[in-house]
Amino acid sequence: MTTGADVPKQVDHEQRRVQIAEALQRLTTRAGLEGVSLRQVAAEAGMSMGSVQHYFRTKDEMLRYALEHRHRLRSERITAKVLADGPPTPRSILRACLVEILPRDADSEADFLIGVAYFIRAVADPAMAKAFGEGMPELLEFFAGQVRQAQEAGDVPAWADPETEAALLWAIADSQGSEILMGHRTPAQAISTVDYYLDRLFTN
């Protein structure tokens, strides 16, 4: 039932949702998702409880929106990074994605911590596990697509299985991200492991 006159209002609604999602994310990096109340989110966003509840009826609805928002921001950062690095190749694109996932500075560490907070919630909550995993098939298919393209160009050997390679690439970034967070590995060690793997996968 949308009319032309509703559009500016919808844009404003979207801005408010982003404002709430970003307040939630700031709180999450400090206290995890479990410790965050709607009241705190409202205070952090500089809004009333009623306003927050107007945009999100439940905490879960807010968490799911913030998760989508985080995925959007991450995509934008990766795109910007890839384009800044010169003409993109499958290898440069995959490297940018994997490095972007790793916690290397305050921003990427905050982003990884938010991922951990969702993971923690998802361990005990199948609905959250489903929402948390919603971006995974697309991400894995994107990785597999890059491997396939490199394979067609002769830069990745024919024996490589693009789907399994996608799972391995994700595993490297995901697990080493946790190890960096625990202080068991440095970002430089993790990035060098990413490069070691890409050196082996890409023959050109």
Next chain:
Amino acid sequence: MTTGADVPKQVDHEQRRVQIAEALQRLTTRAGLEGVSLRQVAAEAGMSMGSVQHYFRTKDEMLRYALEHRHRLRSERITAKVLADGPPTPRSILRACLVEILPRDADSEADFLIGVAYFIRAVADPAMAKAFGEGMPELLEFFAGQVRQAQEAGDVPAWADPETEAALLWAIADSQGSEILMGHRTPAQAISTVDYYLDRLFTN
């Protein structure tokens, strides 16, 4: 100041500690570490609060002991598995370790969940991150040693870097374990990814 007469008593102490650690682990798989109180551990272990406190002065001391106990049990399971599979080779040993880490049934899922519970605590607590990571250098060095041995036998190419391979092997099991737990991947898919990787690493 140990005398011969103390030995049976020490054995009994060790049995009590194991009994407490196992009660803690059963509770952890149901409620996570944060939700577990000393009182509940005592009830689950069939002991008084005072007895539990006699063996562990603090919750953290108990958690660290339970972590060591878990590592010991895992080593024993892996050793048994490797020996049951016939004459062990570096490849069969690495495969047994990686598969053992993955949640594939109720027991291994419980064990992985305990790992997640420690990880969650370690995210916010550097002392726990240190304790949680204490077994890591040994595990990685064990993996690297197997790769090195296979390399000397000509079963792994000379270009492979044993330390980086160890990090990659751990990453595969760790990250895919989480994906299984979330219901994003099946144990069979994860095991086939392990085999794919070992097929590439081992030329014989």
